[in-house]
Amino acid sequence: MTAHSDSSAGRILRDALGVVLSALPDDARIAIAYSGGLDSSVLLDAAVRAVGAARLVALHVHHGLSPNADAWLAHCKATALAYGVSFDARCVSVAHDDPAGVEAAARDARYRALDAMCAAHDAQSLWLAQHADDQAETVLLQLLRGAGLAGLAAMAPVRSVAGGVPRVRPLLGLLRAQLERYAHTYDLRWIEDESNADTRYARNALRHDVMPALSAHFPGFREALARTAAHAASAQGLLDELARIDLEAARTDHPEALSHAALIALDDTRALNLLRYWMRSLGLPAASTARLADVLRQLRAIAREGEDHALRVDHAGRTLRCYRGEVFWDEARAASASVPGAGEGARREPVQLNWRGEEIWRLPHWRGTYVFAAADENDPDAVPAAVLQRAPLVAREREGGERLRDEAANLSRTLKNLFQSRGVPAWERDVPLLYSGDTLLFVPRIGVNRSAFGEAGAARPQTWRRIEWREDLQIA
Incomplete structure (x- = not known):
């Protein structure tokens, strides 16, 4: 690193980093999101000068979207090594046909990878290199999308993340031109992402076609849009406070x-x-x-x-x-129309199993599985193995009017009544009833019909199996 610490460009960056450093412990581990582009290269260099290499870890995300991605990874790793900064990288997959769009999908994948690497390196703060030009672009994009206050608030200087470290943007008050001046002053080398020139992406279209025109006619538009974002964030904070009050009341x-x-x-x-x-x-x-x-x-x-x-x-x-x-x-539960053989108005045919000790009985038409797990006789959902073996097991749909003995009330009740009394919502009642021959043995979300055991329930000694119904969403 050449000695330019007294330059105006250096002082501006040092002051910006000093603000965020004042809120951190002196020994805090800081992660730098390092793509290798101009902005993150400036942030990494300035951070090394401000806090020293030992407290930093440079994190790179390899999206695989560019044929140059491997070269960018090699550049970032070599640069971090030259600084004496720890380095880590993760590869992520981004689908080109993602419904949210490639930009949004890549952003989500990037932040997930950065959060994982921060956790792996015990980082207490993640620094991102967005600057005032990025903020102005974000506000404009949100305006054009008809976003509300939360969208217009754009990027926060510091954002807490559930399950992750705070995301900090030390350069948000600086213009890209100031970062360029710093990079040239300190002879930095960076990479250029060719996709940044592709104006098919909305942000690039703003950057290359709209922002220059705004600069010519409204030179202070970046600062004005930053104020708009700050006002929106303040107003959104008040709305959130009102929502917290309403949430507690509800x-x-x-x-x-x-x-x-x-x-x-x-x-x-x-x-x-x-x-x-x-x-x-x-x-x-x-x-x-x-x-x-x-x-x-x-x-x-x-x-x-x-x-x-x-x-x-x-x-x-x-x-x-x-x-x-x-x-x-x-x-979310799959609609019955998506189940083969169970379309709108269609009935599922009963299916049968001659049980010989199986632990799993898969029922594709119900998108679930019956499990027969080893248990003891005190388990309320356990049945004697002899009961499972004495007659074919049959899984069939509800037809209406089925009854089950309510042991606690010592009377027979309809399944509809039992579902209602146990608070089972209507959409969770489409379950396969399990019969032993013609005798109802088990109802998911209600339990075992112990009166169906007959003499087999009194035999000693014997083995018992717990019956469980597991939907596909719950089974690994």
């Missing part, structure tokens, strides 16, 4: 559910604000305004019509449900 005994009545008691604007905040708190990605408006419309319809089981909104692999006055996100 909580139920279930830690991840909302009270249906409390939610729909809010006006539309406030209810939508709560829904957005609640989804973020559960780690769900943001939903569109149209999707959330549909959620609210359905929830209000339930209050009028009382058909809570009719609610169905799928999002990010989860399904929004309403049951017994609670609104919650359930694991």
Whole structure:
């Protein structure tokens, strides 16, 4: 490194890093997201000068999207070695046909890899090299997408991440031109990603076609957009505070559910604000305004019509449900129409097993598996092996009117009544009933019919098996 520590470019970077360093312990391990481009090269060099190489680890993500990706990895590793900085890299796969788009998919994969490497190196802070030009581009992109305040707030200088280290952007107040000046002052070498010139990507189109025109007519637009982002972040903070108040008022005994009545008691604007905040708190990605408006419309319809089981909104692999006055996100279940032989209105034919000690009985039409695990007779869902062997086991659909003895109440009750009394939602009642011959033996989510054991239940000694029903989403 050449000695230019007294240059104006050096002082600007040193001051920017000093602000974030003041919030960290003196011995904190700092990770640098290092792509090898101009911005991250400047950040790495300035960080070495500010805190020393020993406290740093340079992290590189190999996306495999460019034919030059291997060369970039080699450059980054060699540069880190020259600085005396620890280095790590991860390869990620990005699908070109990802529904979210290549840019979004690559960004998500990159952050997952960076979080994993931070954990591996016990880093306490992850520094990213975005600057004021990047912030201006982000605000413009969000404006053009019709984003709300959360989108317009763009990139935060410091962002806490659930399950990860804080993401810090020390250069967010600096212009790209200032980083270029620093790079030339200190004779840095960096790589150029050829994809940055491809204006088919929205951000590149802004950078190459729109930003120069704005600079010519509105020279201070970057600072103005940064103020817009700050104002939006402040306003979003107030909305989040209101949402926290509403969330506490709408909580139920279930830690991840909302009270249906409390939610729909809010006006539309406030209810939508709560829904957005609640989804973020559960780690769900943001939903569109149209999707959330549909959620609210359905929830209000339930209050009028009382058909809570009719609610169905799928999002990010989860399904929004309403049951017994609670609104919650359930694991998404495959629609019956997607099951071979079980389309709309189709019935599943009974299937039979002559049990000879099998531990697993796969039932593809129900997308699940019966498991017969070793157990003792005190297990409430255990049956004597002799009962499983005495007649063919048959799995069949509910037809209506089936009854099971409720041992606690000492009376026979319909399955519908038992499901209701145990709080099993309607959409979870489509399960295969297990018969021993013609005798109902086991009902998923209710349990074993012990009165079906007959004389076999009294024999001693004997082996017992616990019956479990496991859906595909739950079985490894």
